Amino acid sequence: MLTSVEPDVIRVLGDPLRLQIVTLLARETLCTTHLVEETGAKQTNLSNHMKVLREAGIVETEPCGRFTYYKLKPEVLAGLSEQFAALAASARAAADNKRACP
Amino acid sequence: MLTSVEPDVIRVLGDPLRLQIVTLLARETLCTTHLVEETGAKQTNLSNHMKVLREAGIVETEPCGRFTYYKLKPEVLAGLSEQFAALAASARAAADNKRACP
DNA sequence: CGCTGGTATCAGCGAGTGATGATGTGACAT
DNA sequence: ATGTCACATCATCACTCGCTGATACCAGCG
Numbered sequence: 001m002l003t004s005v006e007p008d009v010i011r012v013l014g015d016p017l018r019l020q021i022v023t024l025l026a027r028e029t030l031c032t033t034h035l036v037e038e039t040g041a042k043q044t045n046l047s048n049h050m051k052v053l054r055e056a057g058i059v060e061t062e063p064c065g066r067f068t069y070y071k072l073k074p075e076v077l078a079g080l081s082e083q084f085a086a087l088a089a090s091a092r093a094a095a096d097n098k099r100a101c102p
Numbered sequence: 103m104l105t106s107v108e109p110d111v112i113r114v115l116g117d118p119l120r121l122q123i124v125t126l127l128a129r130e131t132l133c134t135t136h137l138v139e140e141t142g143a144k145q146t147n148l149s150n151h152m153k154v155l156r157e158a159g160i161v162e163t164e165p166c167g168r169f170t171y172y173k174l175k176p177e178v179l180a181g182l183s184e185q186f187a188a189l190a191a192s193a194r195a196a197a198d199n200k201r202a203c204p
Numbered sequence: 205c206g207c208t209g210g211t212a213t214c215a216g217c218g219a220g221t222g223a224t225g226a227t228g229t230g231a232c233a234t
Numbered sequence: 235a236t237g238t239c240a241c242a243t244c245a246t247c248a249c250t251c252g253c254t255g256a257t258a259c260c261a262g263c264g
Contacts, residue, residue: 014114019107022189029196031201031241032242044241068241077186077190084186091128095176134211144254145211146255149213
């Protein structure tokens with residue numbers, strides 16, 4: 001079976017707010033307070049989304065005093081990129097590979 | 103501005119069934135009947151998902167008699183791959199770029 | 205034309221999920 | 235110790251969204 005992209009990670013990244021968080025974290029490591037400022041979302045809402053991102057293995061936490069810093073795990077994004085690239089390549093190769101009408 | 107990945111496409115691909123459809127279509131161009139056989143889902147359900155994929159610009163339709171063939175648009179997947187690659191690269195570069203505690 | 209088969213659309217239901225408020229916990233400062 | 239601040243958890247509400255059944259549409263074939 002070719003490229004079995006895991007739906008979990010994609011599903012987690014499908015939320016606009018989470019994608020914004022990931023985009024922000026791709027630029028610098030931030031703690032919840034910063035994310036609240038940047039996104040305008042409530043703290044509890046942010047914390048909820050951060051939990052989802054953490055459980056999906058997309059971010060890592062790094063406590064610093066009473067702050068909690070979040071940073072991305074680039075491998076996950078790189079893996080996604082490769083999987084989509086493989087899908088695209090396969091799609092290009094199979095462009096005219098049409099199964100016969102039944 | 104860095105890689106503003108559009109949430110729409112990712113969100114559409116977040117569904118397991120749709121991802122399975124995309125994976126199948128990456129191998130060969132199929133019509134709804136084939137997809138019903140492969141996925142085991144009901145026809146109406148499939149048609150619904152195909153509409154979502156079509157409106158998201160991920161697949162193209164190609165009518166052939168009374169059959170409707172679906173084929174992937176590789177550019178979209180390739181674009182996704184590049185965006186995730188850029189995110190991963192940015193995340194790697196900004197690994198130690200930590201904003202100061204407020 | 206009427207019939208059959210492939211596909212799309214529509215209405216409705218139920219489960220999953222994002223947003224919010226209240227509350228709990230732990231760390232630092234006074 | 236007491237208060238405050240940063241963050242997490244819990245319960246709840248509202249809504250979205252995927253699945254299903256019924257139905258309409260369209261192309262070919264008799």
